Amino acid sequence: MDAMDCPVEANLIRKSLRSMDGIDDLSFDFVDRVLTVRHRANASQIGAKLTEIGMEPRLVTTGDVSGSRNHASTAWLVGVSVALGAVAELLEWMHEANPGFAGITPLHIAIASGCAVILTFPPTLKKAWLALRGRTITISLLVSIAVVGAIAIGQYPEAAMAVSLFALSEAIEAASLRRAGNAIKSLLSFTPQTCEVIQSDTSVITVATNLVATGDRIRIRPGGIIPLDGTVIAGISDVDASALTGEPIPVTVTTGDSVSAGTSNTTGTFILEVTAAAGNTTMDRLIRSVREAAGDRATTERLVDRFAAIYTPAVVAMAFILGCIVPLVTGQPFIPWISKALVLLVIACPCALVISTPVTVISALTAAARAGALVRSGRILESIAAATMVAFDKTGTLTTGKPTVTDIVPLVDGLSIDDALHLAASVNYPSEHPIGAAIVQHCATRHQCTPDELDTFEALIGRGVAASIRGQMHFIGSHRLVHDKDLCGDHVEAVLDRLAADGKTSVVLMSDRQALAVIAVQDAVRPETQAALARCSALGLKTTMLTGDTSAAANSLATSLHIQDVRAELLPLEKQDAIKQLQQSGEVVVMVGDGINDSAALAQSNIGMAMSTAATAVTVEIADVALLRSDIRLVPELIHLSRMVRSTLWTNITIALAFKAVFFVLALLGNVQLWMAVLADVGAALLVTLNGLRLLNARLGTTKP
Secondary structure, X not given: OOOOOOHHHHHHHHHHHOOOOOEEEEEEEOOOOEEEEEEOOOHHHHHHHHHHOOOOOOOOOOOOOOXXXXXXXXXHHHHHHHHHHHHHHHHHHHHHHOOOHHHOOHHHHHHHHHHHHHHHHHHHHHHHHHHHHOOOOOHHHHHHHHHHHHHHOOOHHHHHHHHHHHHHHHHHHHHHHHHHHHHHHHHHOOOOOEEEEEOOOOOEEEEEHHHOOOOOEEEEOOOOEOOOEEEEEEEOEEEEOHHHHOOOOXXXXXXXXXXXXXXXXXXXXXXXXXXXXXXXXXHHHHHHHHHHHHHOOOHHHHHHHHHHHHHHHHHHXXXXXXXXXXXXXXXXXXXXXXXXXXXXXXXXXXXXXXHHHHHHHHHHHHHHHHHOEEEOOHHHHHHHHHOOEEEEEHHHHHEEEEEEEEEEEEOOOOOOHHHHHHHHHHHHOOOOOHHHXXXXXXXXXXXXXXXXXXXXXXXXXXXXXXXXXXXXXXXXXXXXXXXHOOOOOHHHHHHHHHHHHOOOEXXXXXXOOOEEEEEEEEEEEOOOHHHHHHHHHHOOOEEEXXXXXXXXXXXXXXXXXXXXXEEOOOOHHHHHHHHHHHHHOOOOEEEEEOOHHHHHHHHHOOXXXXXXXXXXXXXXXXXXXXXXXXXXXXXXXXXXXXXXXXXXXXXXXXXXHHHHHHHHHHHHHOXXXXXXXXXXXXXXXXXXXXXXXXXXXXXXXXOOO
């Protein structure tokens, strides 16, 4: 869309297209000047309608969204025009102070002014004409009226400065959006254009990344950027995922692990089976989602649009009264009052008000994406600031979702902890059960563990496992299995009851004659959980834990984490009911979860956040925010970022309105020239733009409450 430069002009497009039948929705990408139309109408008719209002539409495909404007030549024209306008104004001052000084004549002033106007006025005048045809008041129309009016009453330097400074403000606005857009594009800046694809005969060929299909095998060398999402099928290495998740510590990947495009391989070589082709990788979806979110108008932006729709026509009407009616009624000269009216027209420009919101929202969305948080829309980003309570799921959210061994209690004399652990790891070695895997892993971590060779192995469904080692049968399993083997005595019950009271899950290691040891496992707390909860408290947020786990396990964890409100043994719909109860008590609830059992609660909450590295597809689809790394410190930091967005937006609105109020009064008093009003408008636009761009540098996790 080669003429869509400013969010103000989006209103002209909305007004034009929504008058057509079959238009369902419009979304605007001001970064690349792309309009997306969801419609049931004829595409050629939509294109013709856009052409009528001067938008010069051009169909684009995915990945081909680059604008066509030569920014360098535009900047050169604006720079020369501003310089000529300043020269014209200076010559005017010199001529008024000393007529005939240095041979300066009104002709010289008119030539300098005319050149400035010729360089930058035609695009503005064209947009003004289109707005007039569309019966829409735009900033281009207001400036054009002011410039033409200034020329008509002989204030040539005023006209020159007005049009050149307006062109400068548009250039600043475009540059700010490009900067925000470049920050988004930088997420893909190092994605390689080619891949090393392994053929069926094991030969390797170099293929363009966009031609690689799902299921292809590609080789990733040390130091290389991973071009596509995939699963490691051979090799081991450390992968730096900071470009995607913001997590600076590389993670080790081996066979069966998933890796994402845009992350970098640091040490070893490995083979990747592609699971997502170009255009559908995690990074592609991240970029696409940020753009779509930026195009969704935030609440404040809608409020500003409604305000501008009333405010701008009112000031235009006032300018008409001031320039035409007042001199008629009072019998005073028209020229001074027309000058005041032209100044009012420039003051009426809502540019600073309107540009502040998209720049701020795009900057914050990009900062969140860099940190590994994908927010679905600007409206959602802004609404997070209202949160008063965070509800956390337990398993997989506050905890890792993977059991770890916490206690090993021998039950017979002469059996050491290490001997019991080694025997339990040997019996469990072929098992795929999470508790069995945790025991094997703990043994390997505690010492160099080489499991004993098993004669036989059998999985006892729902109870445990049985294995023979050197002709001796051993069992490891649940409380039920101990009873089935008639090996449960008071000493076993006492240990099981004590561990259960601590919220731990226990299994019993047995021979065919006696219970040998009790081994307890517990879902480990994430290392960042304490810091996340402390940050929530520092931000004044209440916290609660919702879980389907037992009351003993939930209360034990809540006590260690200092969480006061705990709701345990909840079914999925009961979690949803718990969120409803919190909302009915006046809380604005952020729900954080990862499992399909959290889906109803995520949907019910005011803001749903999914830990997408472990979450089901349903959970991520329902959630308003997807956390691309398993670090719940992102939750309070997103709330803090949203509060920064809210504060920045209202600060920008205050700045813009303050500028206008001051110059409105000065204009009525006759103390402001036209170019001063334009300069004030440019200054306000620049201030709010720079204030919004500050959020590009927001570092989630390092900010203070």
